[in-house]
Every structure is written in C-alpha cells, then in structure tokens.
Amino acid sequence: MSILVTGIGIISAIGNNVNENRTSLINKASGITTLSLFNSRYAGLRPCGEIKIETTALKNRLNAFEKGVTRSSLLALHAFDEAVADAKLSLSQLQHPRTALIGASTVGGMCLTDELYHDANKTEDGSEYLSSYDCASVNLYLQERYKTGGIVNTINTACSSSANAIIYGARLLKQGYADIAIVGGTDSLAKFTINGFNALHILSPDPCTPFDRDRKGLNLGEAAAFLVLEKEENTKGKTVYAKIAGYGNSNDAFHPSSLSDAGDGPYLAMQQALSEAGLHPGSISYINAHGTATENNDAVESEAMLRLFGEVPDFASTKGYTGHTLGAAGAVEAVYSVLSLFYQEVYPNLNFQQPIENKELIPVPEYKKKSLRHVMSNSFGFGGNCSSLIFSTV
Amino acid sequence: MFIHHNKCISPQQTFEKTDWEVLHESVENKLKAIEPSYEGIPPGVLRRMGKAVRMGVGCALPVLQGVQADGIIIGTANGGMEDCIKFLNQIIDYEEGMLTPGNFVQSTPNVIAAQLGLMTRNKRYNITHVHRGLAFENAMLDASMMLHENPQAVYLLGAVDEISAYNYNIDHLNGWYKKEPVKSRNLYSSITEGSLAGEGAVMFTVSNQETNAVAKVKGFDTLHTTNEHTVKEALAAFLKKHLHADEKPGIFFTGENGDNRMLKYYSAAESVFDEATTIARFKHMSGEFETASAMALWLACNLPDRLPAHCIKKEGAANSAGNIIIYNNYKGVQHAFICVQKPVNNKE
Numbered sequence: 001m002s003i004l005v006t007g008i009g010i011i012s013a014i015g016n017n018v019n020e021n022r023t024s025l026i027n028k029a030s031g032i033t034t035l036s037l038f039n040s041r042y043a044g045l046r047p048c049g050e051i052k053i054e055t056t057a058l059k060n061r062l063n064a065f066e067k068g069v070t071r072s073s074l075l076a077l078h079a080f081d082e083a084v085a086d087a088k089l090s091l092s093q094l095q096h097p098r099t100a101l102i103g104a105s106t107v108g109g110m111c112l113t114d115e116l117y118h119d120a121n122k123t124e125d126g127s128e129y130l131s132s133y134d135c136a137s138v139n140l141y142l143q144e145r146y147k148t149g150g151i152v153n154t155i156n157t158a159c160s161s162s163a164n165a166i167i168y169g170a171r172l173l174k175q176g177y178a179d180i181a182i183v184g185g186t187d188s189l190a191k192f193t194i195n196g197f198n199a200l201h202i203l204s205p206d207p208c209t210p211f212d213r214d215r216k217g218l219n220l221g222e223a224a225a226f227l228v229l230e231k232e233e234n235t236k237g238k239t240v241y242a243k244i245a246g247y248g249n250s251n252d253a254f255h256p257s258s259l260s261d262a263g264d265g266p267y268l269a270m271q272q273a274l275s276e277a278g279l280h281p282g283s284i285s286y287i288n289a290h291g292t293a294t295e296n297n298d299a300v301e302s303e304a305m306l307r308l309f310g311e312v313p314d315f316a317s318t319k320g321y322t323g324h325t326l327g328a329a330g331a332v333e334a335v336y337s338v339l340s341l342f343y344q345e346v347y348p349n350l351n352f353q354q355p356i357e358n359k360e361l362i363p364v365p366e367y368k369k370k371s372l373r374h375v376m377s378n379s380f381g382f383g384g385n386c387s388s389l390i391f392s393t394v
Numbered sequence: 395m396f397i398h399h400n401k402c403i404s405p406q407q408t409f410e411k412t413d414w415e416v417l418h419e420s421v422e423n424k425l426k427a428i429e430p431s432y433e434g435i436p437p438g439v440l441r442r443m444g445k446a447v448r449m450g451v452g453c454a455l456p457v458l459q460g461v462q463a464d465g466i467i468i469g470t471a472n473g474g475m476e477d478c479i480k481f482l483n484q485i486i487d488y489e490e491g492m493l494t495p496g497n498f499v500q501s502t503p504n505v506i507a508a509q510l511g512l513m514t515r516n517k518r519y520n521i522t523h524v525h526r527g528l529a530f531e532n533a534m535l536d537a538s539m540m541l542h543e544n545p546q547a548v549y550l551l552g553a554v555d556e557i558s559a560y561n562y563n564i565d566h567l568n569g570w571y572k573k574e575p576v577k578s579r580n581l582y583s584s585i586t587e588g589s590l591a592g593e594g595a596v597m598f599t600v601s602n603q604e605t606n607a608v609a610k611v612k613g614f615d616t617l618h619t620t621n622e623h624t625v626k627e628a629l630a631a632f633l634k635k636h637l638h639a640d641e642k643p644g645i646f647f648t649g650e651n652g653d654n655r656m657l658k659y660y661s662a663a664e665s666v667f668d669e670a671t672t673i674a675r676f677k678h679m680s681g682e683f684e685t686a687s688a689m690a691l692w693l694a695c696n697l698p699d700r701l702p703a704h705c706i707k708k709e710g711a712a713n714s715a716g717n718i719i720i721y722n723n724y725k726g727v728q729h730a731f732i733c734v735q736k737p738v739n740n741k742e
Contacts, residue, residue: 040490041489041490042490106502110478110482113482113485113486114486116479116482117482117483117485117486119563119564119567120479120482120559120560120561120563120564121483121560121563122563122567123563123566123567124567125567126564126567126568130564130565130567130568131568133564134471134472134524134526135503135524136471136524136525136526136529137526139525140526140618140727140728143618144618144727148618151532151535151616152525152528152616152618153523153525153528153532153535154523154524154525154526154529155521155522155523155524156473156502156503156504156522156523156524157504157507157520157521157522158502158504164521168536171539171543172539175539175542177535177539191485191490192481192482192485192498194490195481195484195485195490195493195498196481196493196495196498196499196501198493199492199493199494199495199498200495200498200499249519249520249521250517250518250519250520251466251507251508251511251512251516251517251518251519251520252517253511253512253514253515253516253517254512255512256499256500256505256508256509256512257495257499264517265517268517381504382499382502382504382508383502383504383505383507383508383509383511383520384508384511384512384520385504385507385508385520385521
C-alpha cells in the first residue's frame with residue numbers, strides 16, 4: 001500500500017506559505033536576520049530565522065482568539081490550515097474517527113519563558129497559559145478547535161521530532177488505524193532554546209554555513225509545517241505531491257548532545273529507510289541533509305553519508321534559509337523534499353565555501369532543475385535520536 | 395500484545411516485595427514515589443539525573459536485564475520537568491547570563507529513552523511520546539504497531555512522570571489539585587474539585603510470545619471528548635469489539651480521582667457494566683498524573699488473588715478476574731480504554 005502526500009502547508013522565516021517558501025529557496029533568499037520581534041539579550045548577537053509577524057497579528061490573521069494560545073500553536077494552526085485546504089479536506093473529514101493528527105514540538109508553550117517562570121514559581125495569580133506550556137498543548141489546541149475525530153499524538157525526539165511524527169502517521173495508515181493522517185511539527189523561538197544552545201556554544205554569531213570547513217554553529221529558527229497523508233486508493237482525482245517510500249529511526253547511543261564520529265545513528269537511520277523503501281543507495285537522487293552547521297553534526301553526517309553511499313548523491317542543507325527549526329525541522333524539510341520531487345528541482349545550500357577536511361563533500365551550490373526519483377530527508381536530534389525519510393515520485 | 399518483564403516505581407510498595415495491602419498515604423496532597431536505591435546505576439551518573447530520568451532508567455534497567463530489546467518506546471508528558479525549570483530559572487534569574495548547559499540537555503522529554511539507549515548501547519528504534527494524558531497509550535500503540543511489523547521482536551514499553559515543585563504549582567494554579575488537605579484514603583469521598591498529585595515509572599517488555607507472559611493486552615482505544623455520553627458509547631463499542639457477547643469482565647478498573655468534575659465520566663462508564671463486574675479504583679495508590687494509566691496496567695498485570703478492599707468500589711459477582719477493563723481520563727478531555735487478560739494457568 002502506498003502512502004501519498006496530498007496536501008502541504010508551511011510557515012517559516014522564508015515565507016508564510018508553500019509558494020513563498022519555494023520562491024525563496026529558488027532565489028537563494030535566506031530568512032536569517034537579526035531578531036526584531038523576539039526579546040532576548042542575544043537579539044543583536046545571534047541571528048535567527050524569525051517569522052516577521054507578531055503574535056497578536058498571527059491571532060488576527062487566523063481568527064484565533066481562544067484563551068491561552070501560544071505562538072507555537074498559532075504557527076502550527078497557520079501551516080495546518082494551509083495543508084488541510086491544499087488537500088481539500090472538509091470539516092467533516094477532519095472530524096471523522098479515521099482522521100489522525102500527529103504533531104511534534106520541542107518548545108511547545110515554553111516560548112512564553114517569562115510567563116512560565118512566573119507560573120512555575122508562584123502559588124497564586126496564574127496566567128492564562130497554565131494549560132499551554134507542554135508540547136501536547138499544540139495538538140490539543142488543534143484537536144479542540146476542529147474537533148478532529150481520530151487518533152491524536154505528540155512526539156518529542158528533540159530535533160528529529162516531526163520526522164518521527166511523519167513516520168508514525170504513515171504507519172497508522174499502513175496498519176489501518178486511520179485513513180487520513182495530518183502530520184507535522186511546530187516550534188517558535190524561545191529564550192529557553194536560544195540560551196540552551198548558546199550555553200552549549202553551538203549558536204553561530206553569523207548566518208550559518210552548513211558543510212563548510214569553517215562553520216561556526218547553527219542559527220535557531222521558528223517554523224511550522226504539516227503534510228496530509230492518504231492511502232493511494234483514496235486519492236483519485238487529487239493532486240499528489242509524492243509518496244512516502246521509506247523511513248528509518250535509530251539511536252546513536254553515544255552521547256546526550258553530540259553524535260559519534262562514525263555516525264552509527266545517522267548511518268543506520270538512512271540504511272533502514274533505504275531498506276524499508278526497497279532501494280539501494282545509488283537510487284537516491286538528492287538528500288535534504290540535516291546539516292545544522294555545527295562542528296559535530298556536519299562532520300558526522302558527512303561521514304555517515306560517505307559510509308553508506310560511497311559516492312554521495314547531490315545533497316544540501318536548507319538550514320541556511322530557515323535556521324534550525326528544531327521540532328519543526330523534519331516536517332519543514334519534508335515539505336521541501338516533496339516540493340523538490342514535485343517540481344523536479346534541487347534547492348541549493350547557502351554560504352558554502354570550503355569542504356570539510358577529509359570529507360571533501362560539496363553540497364549543491366546553485367538552484368537547478370534535475371530529474372529526481374527518490375529524495376532522502378535527514379533529521380538528527382539530541383539524545384542520539386536519528387531519523388531519515390525517503391519520498392518518491394508517484 | 396503480551397507483557398513479560400515488568401517493574402513499577404510508584405507511591406506504593408510496587409518495586410521490591412510488592413504489597414498491595416499496606417497503603418502509603420499522601421503527604422500534603424502529594425503521593426510521592428518510593429524510590430529504590432538504584433543499585434544498577436553508577437553513583438556519578440545517578441547524581442546527575444533528575445528524578446524523572448532516575449525513576450525511568452532505574453525502573454527500566456532491571457526489566458531489560460537479559461533482554462536485547464528491539465526498541466525503546468517511552469510515554470511521558472513532561473520528561474524531566476525539574477531540570478527544565480531549573481534551566482528556565484537560570485535564564486530569568488541571571489538575565490540570560492552565563493548559563494551551564496547541563497540542565498538544558500537533561501530537560502528534553504526524550505532524555506529517558508535516550509539515556510536508556512546510551513546505557514544499554516541500544517541503537518535500534520527509539521522514541522518518546524509526549525501527548526499529555528495519552529502519552530502512554532500512544533507509546534503502547536507504537537509498540538503494538540512495531541510488533542505487527544516485526545513479529546519476532548521484543549520492545550521496551552514504558553511511562554514516566556514526576557511531581558516537580560513546578561508542574562505541581564502550574565497544575566495547582568489551574569485547579570487540578572485539591573486546595574484543602576485531603577488524605578489519599580479519603581480521596582473518593584472528597585466532593586471538591588481537583589485531585590492529589592502523583593508520580594511514577596512503569597516499564598514492560600512486550601512481544602507476541604504468549605509463553606510465560608504475565609498478561610495479554612487484547613486491545614486499547616483512545617479518544618478526545620468532553621462529552622460523557624460519547625465516552626459511554628465508545629466504551630460499549632470497545633467492549634463489543636474485544637469481548638464475546640457472553641464474556642463479562644471480572645474487573646472494571648477506573649481512574650476515578652476524587653475530582654467532582656470527572657465523576658460524570660466515570661459514572662457513565664460504570665453504567666455500561668452489570669452486577670457481574672467488580673468496579674475498582676487505583677488513583678488513591680498512584681495519585682493523578684499524565685501517565686497514571688500505565689500504573690493501572692501494571693497493577694492489572696500483578697493483581698493479587700484477592701483485590702484489596704481499598705481498591706473496591708462495588709464488588710461484582712464474577713469470581714475470577716478474567717478480563718480486566720481499564721478506563722482512565724485525563725482532565726476530562728483525553729480518555730483511554732485498555733482490555734487486559736491475565737492468563738490463568740500460565741505464570742512464570
């Protein structure tokens with residue numbers, strides 16, 4: 001049984017919808033800027049992929065005036081609405097007991113760092129956000145708003161969270177637990193993550209340079225993306241973007257916040273995705289790499305790709321456009337991979353100059369049209385949680 | 395899906411020398427877990443672990459002894475909340491100054507599954523479900539799907555959540571815990587809003603192998619609704635799906651939690667059963683937390699020959715447990731049913 005992508009939605013620093021995102025990718029237009037809406041002492045010091053719409057403006061735009069809704073939930077709603085409209089799902093389809101909603105987030109409502117600080121440390125006078133801090137709050141909000149009728153779940157495997165949400169949704173369809181799965185992820189900028197990654201010394205003071213020898217770390221970003229998955233037999237007459245051909249999940253089992261030099265986790269995740277898809281390494285046309293531009297990730301991912309592919313296919317990281325959107329990254333890059341397949345084009349890697357020593361891998365430098373059959377998308381996270389997805393043309 | 399090895403760290407005597415008769419009571423409206431000495435964890439490692447990670451890892455390691463698990467599947471609403479808020483407090487208190495990343499790295503909910511992968515050198519499937527009151531049920535669905543995909547496999551399936559000063563404050567401010575002092579033994583006679591806070595870790599190995607299993611999970615289902623009639627209809631449909639028409643469950647095990655707002659759901663659910671079925675409760679043992687249903691499942695797997703009186707709400711006529719139906723609801727929105735069958739002559 002084939003699982004097909006019939007709808008996509010995204011909001012990120014390079015656009016408020018799918019078309020704007022694609023245009024930016026084609027034009028090498030990065031969304032990495034100085035923070036202007038988000039208040040942090042690192043605002044001028046650490047560029048980020050910030051979505052330039054204030055939270056109140058998002059609420060107005062989405063007509064989302066429920067109590068206690070956070071920026072993470074609003075971004076999710078924005079992308080969810082676009083994906084659902086794109087797949088032409090009706091409200092009654094959303095409310096059907098066989099329509100699943102599987103989301104992912106790592107920040108959830110913790111974007112409200114100051115409110116959380118207040119509520120967690122006081123014993124009276126709570127804010128309106130008391131039910132909104134955890135990761136599940138996002139999908140519980142979407143469920144409540146549309147009364148979605150099927151299985152609802154939230155996954156957190158750090159930076160590979162939404163890749164695993166996509167995998168879970170695909171498996172629900174395959175095993176007959178749902179007929180439609182709306183899958184994705186969201187994360188907004190938070191003092192929590194900016195300070196966390198900064199304390200680990202992996203936030204770059206400049207726009208990030210994935211796979212470059214002199215890379216200085218990652219830029220954080222905020223985004224949400226959702227995909228609508230349906231079984232092939234239910235997609236007659238619909239626009240079909242791609243098929244989910246394979247997926248893999250492996251743990252690197254090496255260190256809480258860095259990957260092993262040999263890259264066993266990334267290697268095994270990619271290998272498993274290939275085997276699930278019934279493909280050999282040579283059939284992958286393009287890889288949307290995790291490519292965070294940290295010293296550790298890019299060296300390890302290169303090593304794992306070299307081990308698995310020998311001759312590494314065309315690859316690029318899109319983190320130079322959006323920043324690292326953490327729990328949303330897997331879904332964001334799944335949308336980009338699906339767009340690559342649908343339009344038969346490859347989006348370039350930004351800011352690359354010199355290859356990493358001993359790896360000598362050069363990511364795709366310019367936008368190009370290319371005949372693509374199978375695209376791989378990698379997502380690796382803290383705790384060694386590595387996942388890889390393969391999308392194919394239908 | 396069959397349950398084999400299993401361990402539970404809870405506010406009751408469940409980890410070593412299980413004893414259901416001795417009831418450990420709540421203190422200041424909290425039922426805190428009785429933590430073991432964690433002999434399998436090196437002291438240096440143990441010191442760096444927050445309570446949720448400690449309980450999760452400490453509970454899982456003995457379950458994994460002698461087992462090469464094909465994956466680690468954990469449900470937790472919050473993971474290590476304590477570390478998370480410690481880092482948050484640093485951010486605010488030091489105005490985003492020089493921070494140490496330790497608490498940050500420990501704060502992500504996937505730390506328990508990750509730490510288990512690291513400590514047992516397990517590079518296979520590894521995932522953390524965080525869907526609040528259905529985090530464990532989604533983990534169980536994941537495990538059940540994995541077993542369908544890999545019929546010979548064995549998975550670690552578990553759940554962990556902790557009471558931290560912080561999540562206690564947040565849920566207390568939100569009216570989910572009792573404002574007046576209530577003892578856990580009097581939980582069900584309380585007529586006010588809110589429950590008692592609880593915590594714990596539960597770990598199982600699950601597989602398709604019936605031999606030596608302690609219990610079989612025949613089915614489970616989840617739903618999101620605030621309507622008690624919908625819950626009742628869903629439960630009736632669930633029973634019809636998993637039991638023969640003449641099969642009466644021995645025990646209906648509910649998550650009734652002393653919160654007067656939740657009673658309508660439990661009353662509606664109880665009305666589905668007749669006099670054959672014993673109605674029993676567990677939240678006076680576990681307290682209320684997002685993954686408390688995992689403890690209910692563990693209790694169902696380890697039922698003593700006679701259910702202790704403190705669990706029984708209404709004694710049924712059936713004289714053997716047979717099928718046990720668990721119903722739990724979290725905050726009146728997230729509902730789950732589990733059908734468990736204890737093999738009668740098939741004990742280890």
